[in-house]
Every structure is written in structure tokens, then in C-alpha cells.
Amino acid sequence: MTTSTAPSASGTTEVVLEADGLTKYFPVRERGRELLSRTTRSVRAVEDVTLRLHRGRVTALVGESGSGKSTVARLLAQLYPRTSGEIRLHGEPVDVKGGKRFRAYSKRVQMIFQDPFASLNPVHTVRYHLTRALKIHGNAGRTPQELEDALAALLTRVQLTPPERYVDKFPHELSGGQRQRVAIARALGADPEALLADEPVSMLDVSIRLGVLNLLRDLKERLHLAILYITHDIASARYFADETFVMYAGRVVEGGDSETVTQRPAHPYTQLLIDSAPDPDRPAVQEKDGGTGEPPSLIDPPEGCRFNPRCPHAMKVCAEKVPPRFAIGDGPGHFAACWLYGDDLSDDDKVQLRGVEVR
Amino acid sequence: MTDAVLEVRGLNVDYGLGDDAVHAVRDVDLTLHRGEVLGLAGESGSGKSTLAYGLTRLLPPPGVIAGGEVLYHPDGGDPVDVLRMTLPELRRFRWAETAIVFQGAMNSLNPVHRISTQLTDVIKAHDPRGSSAARLARARELLRLVGISADRLDSYPHQLSGGMRQRVMIGMALALEPKVVIMDEPTTALDVVVQRQILRQLVELRERLGFSVVFITHDLSLLVEFSDRIAIMYGGRIVEQADSADLYRDPLHPYSHGLLNSFPALRGPKRELTGIPGSPPDLRAMPAGCSFHPRCPRALERCGAEVPVLGNPAEKRDTAHVAVGRRSPTDRTVACWLHPVHHDGL
Numbered sequence: 001m002t003t004s005t006a007p008s009a010s011g012t013t014e015v016v017l018e019a020d021g022l023t024k025y026f027p028v029r030e031r032g033r034e035l036l037s038r039t040t041r042s043v044r045a046v047e048d049v050t051l052r053l054h055r056g057r058v059t060a061l062v063g064e065s066g067s068g069k070s071t072v073a074r075l076l077a078q079l080y081p082r083t084s085g086e087i088r089l090h091g092e093p094v095d096v097k098g099g100k101r102f103r104a105y106s107k108r109v110q111m112i113f114q115d116p117f118a119s120l121n122p123v124h125t126v127r128y129h130l131t132r133a134l135k136i137h138g139n140a141g142r143t144p145q146e147l148e149d150a151l152a153a154l155l156t157r158v159q160l161t162p163p164e165r166y167v168d169k170f171p172h173e174l175s176g177g178q179r180q181r182v183a184i185a186r187a188l189g190a191d192p193e194a195l196l197a198d199e200p201v202s203m204l205d206v207s208i209r210l211g212v213l214n215l216l217r218d219l220k221e222r223l224h225l226a227i228l229y230i231t232h233d234i235a236s237a238r239y240f241a242d243e244t245f246v247m248y249a250g251r252v253v254e255g256g257d258s259e260t261v262t263q264r265p266a267h268p269y270t271q272l273l274i275d276s277a278p279d280p281d282r283p284a285v286q287e288k289d290g291g292t293g294e295p296p297s298l299i300d301p302p303e304g305c306r307f308n309p310r311c312p313h314a315m316k317v318c319a320e321k322v323p324p325r326f327a328i329g330d331g332p333g334h335f336a337a338c339w340l341y342g343d344d345l346s347d348d349d350k351v352q353l354r355g356v357e358v359r
Numbered sequence: 360m361t362d363a364v365l366e367v368r369g370l371n372v373d374y375g376l377g378d379d380a381v382h383a384v385r386d387v388d389l390t391l392h393r394g395e396v397l398g399l400a401g402e403s404g405s406g407k408s409t410l411a412y413g414l415t416r417l418l419p420p421p422g423v424i425a426g427g428e429v430l431y432h433p434d435g436g437d438p439v440d441v442l443r444m445t446l447p448e449l450r451r452f453r454w455a456e457t458a459i460v461f462q463g464a465m466n467s468l469n470p471v472h473r474i475s476t477q478l479t480d481v482i483k484a485h486d487p488r489g490s491s492a493a494r495l496a497r498a499r500e501l502l503r504l505v506g507i508s509a510d511r512l513d514s515y516p517h518q519l520s521g522g523m524r525q526r527v528m529i530g531m532a533l534a535l536e537p538k539v540v541i542m543d544e545p546t547t548a549l550d551v552v553v554q555r556q557i558l559r560q561l562v563e564l565r566e567r568l569g570f571s572v573v574f575i576t577h578d579l580s581l582l583v584e585f586s587d588r589i590a591i592m593y594g595g596r597i598v599e600q601a602d603s604a605d606l607y608r609d610p611l612h613p614y615s616h617g618l619l620n621s622f623p624a625l626r627g628p629k630r631e632l633t634g635i636p637g638s639p640p641d642l643r644a645m646p647a648g649c650s651f652h653p654r655c656p657r658a659l660e661r662c663g664a665e666v667p668v669l670g671n672p673a674e675k676r677d678t679a680h681v682a683v684g685r686r687s688p689t690d691r692t693v694a695c696w697l698h699p700v701h702h703d704g705l
Contacts (some may be wrong), residue, residue: 129425205577206618207621210633239632276551281626
């Protein structure tokens with residue numbers, strides 16, 4: 001195992017895993033006449049996603065269902081082959097298709113799935129699940145005692161203490177939160193550098209979600225993990241993540257420091273998302289009616305910015321050209337892929353597509 | 360108490376019979392007032408859905424109603440006990456008086472029938488005399504009511520998005536202008552943006568048509584925003600009941616407090632949150648006394664021994680914050696030994 005790039009000076013900003021122009025199209029099954037035509041249709045699930053995971057930091061990827069956020073995680077975990085783009089681990093491009101190289105990769109990049117009820121095998125005990133992870137990734141030690149110690153250490157790390165109370169349990173004997181902790185322990189069994197958590201708490205009861213998030217944060221700090229936190233709940237991204245990226249219809253529309261993105265959202269979609277999130281403190285009067293429409297079909301997405309059919313500020317250029325990332329000057333690394341922040345637009349580009357509707 | 364439309368008294372629901380029975384809902388007292396949105400919050404297994412099915416008599420076996428009464432007050436009529444209705448009575452009562460929108464309602468539509476067929480079926484079943492043209496007109500009106508253009512009548516469910524299917528379900532529930540609509544996690548499967556659209560519409564419809572809503576969800580932050588009153592369930596019992604604003608500002612039960620502190624805030628200062636330690640109780644092996652005491656940070660010795668009764672907390676009665684035009688503070692109840700119940704000739 002070689003590490004190509006030297007750790008950067010600060011240590012915490014070292015990039016562990018990065019995606020550059022990541023794109024994934026899923027082919028659509030063709031029927032009838034389509035079979036005869038040349039063009040193949042595909043679902044453009046993820047397009048041109050660029051993001052970096054830093055050592056010891058949590059990066060959140062927020063979006064609605066169908067926005068492609070889980071696909072990004074699976075691409076990063078090398079569970080799907082990508083259509084184009086590049087994934088780099090410590091600056092080294094990686095492209096694995098199963099086999100030994102996949103195993104070597106997955107030792108360093110592990111994934112946690114949404115549903116701990118489905119991700120653990122119901123006929124096996126906690127011991128089996130964890131032992132398997134430890135053995136596959138060569139962390140089981142040489143003697144049975146070393147294995148036992150490693151198991152106990154893993155369970156302690158995810159706060160399932162005392163370990164002997166949990167190690168011989170079956171998944172059905174554990175609560176949802178405990179099961180997710182076992183799934184996290186299993187991921188840690190590989191001793192990874194990066195953890196891809198795909199909605200790790202959305203299946204859990206409200207009162208225990210924070211316990212699991214706090215655990216992940218604690219692990220990040222102690223083990224200096226780079227964590228990708230995928231969620232639909234932007235409030236939890238603010239709470240848990242250092243950096244937040246917002247996805248809409250397969251593209252990253254905004255990103256930056258979590259506090260900046262949630263407090264001063266720049267992209268109209270992020271603003272809509274934040275206005276829609278339940279918030280008891282919301283002043284009841286300021287109900288804006290921005291919430292019309294639904295995400296577009298990804299088989300035939302709109303030209304230009306994919307949010308333009310729903311956007312109250314849409315201009316002519318929005319329906320023609322895909323907006324690049326424009327830096328917003330109010331926070332470190334804060335950017336929005338929105339023409340509103342482009343400065344050299346012609347007057348023709350700026351023609352409003354629709355009057356701002358007030359219903 | 361005036362102006363109640365649905366009153367639940369001492370409702371008990373078990374799954375199974377005899378000693379093995381699991382007590383999913385225990386001694387629930389609940390009043391739904393005319394025109395209000397009552398939120399019912401709780402975690403999975405707290406009995407909130409069972410309660411809804413119990414009071415509509417839709418419990419699938421092995422669910423059994425072990426006791427209690429559910430009084431429905433029709434407009435200007437004498438109250439009737441839903442639990443004692445005969446089957447024909449029940450058939451007339453359902454949908455016309457109370458309608459229910461199920462969890463995952465997106466999947467409750469029949470995939471092989473058009474929306475129009477499914478909507479007119481409901482109307483036909485309850486009013487077989489009308490003409491089919493009148494029914495179709497009504498179906499069109501219902502779709503318009505929930506914000507779907509009428510040309511969608513001929514669509515099949517798979518041609519609609521999740522949010523639209525959910526709206527169709529709400530429209531269908533309102534087909535016979537019921538007085539009470541029970542919604543069991545109606546927006547859980549939807550995205551936040553769509554969720555907000557639907558809830559806003561629901562609030563609007565309620566103001567226009569004047570029905571009452573029992574809104575069941577695990578998302579307390581949503582309830583605080585959208586409902587008038589909130590009842591919180593834990594381990595099959597209601598542990599606290601209060602005006603939304605009061606509950607949010609000043610939760611009395613430690614569980615309510617913990618639940619409110621489980622939602623990270625989107626605005627304001629960032630705080631370290633802890634959630635609630637431990638796991639929800641297993642209904643098959645309920646702890647003695649207050650079922651929350653093993654997780655409660657403020658548990659007393661008494662909590663492990665005696666079940667606290669739901670009642671008006673004495674301290675709130677004296678320091679009553681009697682807001683003008685609001686219901687009296689006696690409407691606030693809590694079941695916790697930290698807040699001794701005020702007894703007066705009740």
C-alpha cells in the first residue's frame with residue numbers, strides 16, 4: 001500500500017478521495033420502435049460531479065430522492081463502473097472492476113448503507129459479521145486471542161459496551177440503532193481512510209439518530225476519517241458536516257462550508273430546499289410560494305440549468321447553457337452553479353423567462 | 360369540553376389474546392376538536408398507527424380492541440360509540456364521517472385502474488343513486504381541490520409522480536366531505552419540497568372545508584409547524600398533550616424534551632445535541648412503571664414502580680398563561696411523576 005502524496009502541512013486538509021467530472025448514465029431498456037433507431041436512451045443520473053473528501057472532515061451531499069446522491073456514493077465505492085470522469089485516491093487515479101484490486105480499494109474506502117435491517121445477514125451473529133470484515137482485510141491478528149481483542153475493540157469503538165453482551169447476538173436481537181452501529185463497526189473492521197455513509201440515520205428512530213451521528217463524528221475525530229455523509233435532511237448536514245454540497249437532478253448546484261450554505265444559500269434550489277424544511281422557529285407569515293413543480297425526468301433533462309423550469313429567477317441563458325460554478329465571495333469555497341452569479345452576461349441572456357409569480 | 364368531534368376514552372388495543380397479548384395502545388384518552396389539526400407524534404412501535412386503526416376499527420387481526428370507547432359527535436346529533444356500531448352502521452360511517460389516508464398512500468392506489476375509476480367508485484359506493492356524469496364531475500372537482508389538473512383523470516397511477524398520487528389519495532379521502540380525516544404518515548415517503556406543498560394545501564383545504572385532522576408522524580418538528588395541538592405517544596401511552604406552541608416552548612415530559620432536542624435546527628446558533636440515550640422499549644417486555652424511565656435522565660425511584668397518570672399538571676394550573684382566545688391551560692396534560700397531577704373533583 002503506497003501513499004503517493006505527502007500529507008499536507010496542516011494535516012487536516014489532506015485530500016483523501018476526490019471525484020472529478022464524475023458522470024454516470026444508466027441505459028434504459030428499449031422497446032418497440034426505439035430498438036430500431038440508432039439513438040440509445042439513458043438516465044443521466046449523475047453528471048459532472050466534482051468533490052473532495054478531506055482527512056478528518058465530514059462532507060455532506062444533500063439532495064432529494066432521485067438527485068443522484070446515492071449514485072455518487074456507489075461510484076466512489078466502485079460499486080458501479082462510471083461513464084466518465086475520474087476518481088482519485090490520494091491523487092492516484094483508481095479504476096477497479098472487482099477482484100483483488102477492488103478488495104485493496106475497499107480496504108481504504110468503506111461504505112455504510114441506509115438500512116441496517118437489510119445490510120446485516122439475519123442468520124449470522126455480530127461476531128460473524130465483524131470477524132469476516134477483519135479477516136478479509138487482514139486485521140484479524142494471528143491468534144484467536146488477537147481476533148477476540150480486535151472484536152472487542154471494534155464494538156467498544158462504536159459504543160456497544162460491554163462488548164461481550166453484543167458479540168454473540170443476532171441482528172434481530174438488536175434495535176435499529178444498535179444494528180447500524182454494528183454496520184459501522186464492520187466498516188471500521190477494514191481500518192479505512194474514507195467512509196461513505198449513504199443516509200446512515202434516515203431509517204432510525206428520531207430519538208437515536210443523533211446518537212449515531214455523534215458517534216460518526218467522534219470516529220472522524222479520533223480516527224481522522226474522511227466521511228461522505230449523504231442525506232436528504234439539510235438540517236442534519238448543518239449539524240454534522242463541515243462542508244455541504246447540494247445536488248439537484250444529477251448535478252451539484254451549490255457547495256461550500258455547511259454554515260454558509262445553510263445560512264446564506266445562493267442557488268435558488270438550495271433556497272427552496274431550506275424554505276421547505278420543517279422548522280418550528282419559522283415565522284408563520286413569511287410563507288413563500290416557491291414550491292411549485294417537481295424534479296425533471298433524467299432521461300430527457302431540460303437544457304441548460306436543470307432547475308430552470310422551476311426557478312423563479314430563470315433567465316434566457318438558464319435554458320440554454322449549463323451554468324459553471326461561480327464563486328460566491330461570502331465564505332471559503334462557497335460556490336453556486338447558477339447564472340445569477342455570472343457577471344459577464346449580455347442583456348439578451350438576462351431576459352426573464354417568466355415573471356416572478358405571486359399567487 | 361365543548362365542540363369535540365371525536366373523543367377517545369380509555370382505549371386499549373392488544374395484539375393477540377390472553378397472556379401473550381402485546382399491549383400496543385394503553386388507556387388512551389384523546390379529544391379531537393372541531394376544525395383542529397391534532398398531531399400524534401411518536402417513534403416506531405409507540406402505538407400511534409395502532410391507535411388510528413383502533414379508533415376507525417380497521418385493525419387487522421390479531422389486533423383486538425380490549426376496551427374503551429370512541430365517541431363520535433355528529434353535527435347536532437347525539438354522540439355515537441364507533442366501537443359499538445353494527446357493520447352496516449360502520450359502513451355508512453366510514454368515509455362519509457371519517458376518512459383515513461394511509462402510510463405509503465402512494466401505493467394504496469390500484470395500479471390497473473384509472474384515477475377516474477377509483478375516485479368515482481368511492482362516490483358510487485356511498486351514493487349509488489347519482490348519475491355517472493355527476494360522479495365524474497365530482498371527481499374532477501376533487502382533483503382540482505388538491506391541485507391536479509382535471510385532464511389527469513384518465514391517467515393510471517404509475518403515470519403520476521409520488522406527490523401527485525399522494526394528492527389523489529387526499530382528494531379521495533375528502534370525496535364524501537368527512538368531518539374527520541386521519542392521516543398516517545402521509546408525507547414520509549416524499550421529499551421535503553413536495554411535503555411542504557401538500558401540507559400547505561391540506562391546511563388550506565381544512566380552512567375551506569372545516570374538517571378536523573389527526574396527523575400521525577414521527578417528525579415532531581413538522582407537527583410543531585402544522586398542527587394546533589400535539590399528543591406525544593411513548594410505549595403505547597400518551598405521555599403529553601399540549602398546544603403546539605406550548606409544547607415547543609416548554610415541554611414538560613422528559614421524553615418530549617428529548618424528542619425536541621433530537622432535531623438539529625436549521626437556523627439560530629448551533630448546539631451540541633444528544634438525542635435520547637438507549638432504545639425505544641420492546642412492547643413484549645415493557646419496563647414496570649413509566650415505560651420511559653430506563654432512558655429518562657430525571658427518573659425518580661417512583662418512576663420504576665408506578666405508572667404515572669395523564670392529567671393537568673398542578674403547577675401549570677396556577678401559573679396559567681391564559682392567552683386570549685386560546686383554549687384554557689387545563690387542556691394541557693402530562694403523564695410524569697415530575698409533574699404531579701392536579702386533582703379536583705374530576
